[in-house]
Amino acid sequence: MSSSPDCPVLDRSAGSSVVDLIGRTPLVRLRRFERETPGVELYAKAEWQNPGGSVKDRAAARMI
Numbered sequence: 001m002s003s004s005p006d007c008p009v010l011d012r013s014a015g016s017s018v019v020d021l022i023g024r025t026p027l028v029r030l031r032r033f034e035r036e037t038p039g040v041e042l043y044a045k046a047e048w049q050n051p052g053g054s055v056k057d058r059a060a061a062r063m064i
Contacts, residue, residue, distance in 0.1 A: 025049055 027043040034042050 030042040
């Protein structure tokens with residue numbers, strides 16, 4: 001993993017429970033695609049960084 005601002009590292013030790021870690025999804029900057037769209041910054045959410053590795057983690061946390 002890169003620790004650059006374009007790809008922040010998720011600090012998994014920051015929460016007191018696994019539920020605390022849900023929803024703190026890092027963003028990854030997609031510079032390759034930005035070359036095709038001048039003046040636009042494009043980011044993707046790294047949902048695989050959620051404790052369960054899924055976008056469903058956030059919905060499940062709301063149900064708990």
